[in-house]
Amino acid sequence: MGAFRKSVSSKRVEVLKALAHPSRLLITEALMNGELCVGAIQALVGDDVSTVSKHLTILRAAGVLRSEKRGLNVFYQLGCDCFGEFLQCVDQVCPSSTSSGSKTKMCC
């Protein structure tokens, strides 16, 4: 890997890595509409519950999501409100990287 600073922006890499997976991005996008419990997320994603749980662990460890236990359920929600802006940034980093048509403004 080439021993260098490499670990300087390791937190950024952790966040990016957490989001750089179809299921995990889908989950995070879904939580923009409000919190969901694991069962609901599992139904949304379609993977095995254990797989979903591990995805959620990764997202929470990166700080992208927070979790809260209420009764038997564990509810997950976004760590901050700015995830929508973040997605816009992603769409803008590469020219025409909009996934859902073209409702996002181009910056360059």
Added chain:
Amino acid sequence: MGAFRKSVSSKRVEVLKALAHPSRLLITEALMNGELCVGAIQALVGDDVSTVSKHLTILRAAGVLRSEKRGLNVFYQLGCDCFGEFLQCVDQVCPSSTSSGSKTKMCC
């Protein structure tokens, strides 16, 4: 993986995946100061040249970087100017994910 829409935001995932690697993020951050040829990038990262070349291929395929051949050299540069904003967004997605101290404003 659970057959679902999953491929809807595949472009976003591609961009995120490209940046979710220490060397590739380092390269992209370095290019904020202007274009660099492969040799210079290799010196910066410290990996083997072939490894660096593959990283650059991934970043270019995702649309994050553009390349231009001049003489024997291939120069790489950012695909757009908004990468700085993007990094700010990354730092804001998770609470206190700032890597380089705390000069980035908190959003939540």
Added chain:
DNA sequence: TATCTATTTGGCTATACTGCCAAATAGATC
């Protein structure tokens, strides 16, 4: 043309990640 430099590509091994099943844990209800 021969050669030299810069970069890319192919191929290989080591490592990391994904996703499933089964088992364990935690809390609610009987």
Added chain:
DNA sequence: GATCTATTTGGCAGTATAGCCAAATAGATA
């Protein structure tokens, strides 16, 4: 306490990724 539901954890097999070396390509220079 027994049982039921929701979630997490351990472990494994399959797949993908990383990084090195060697070879190939592309263009410059002799």
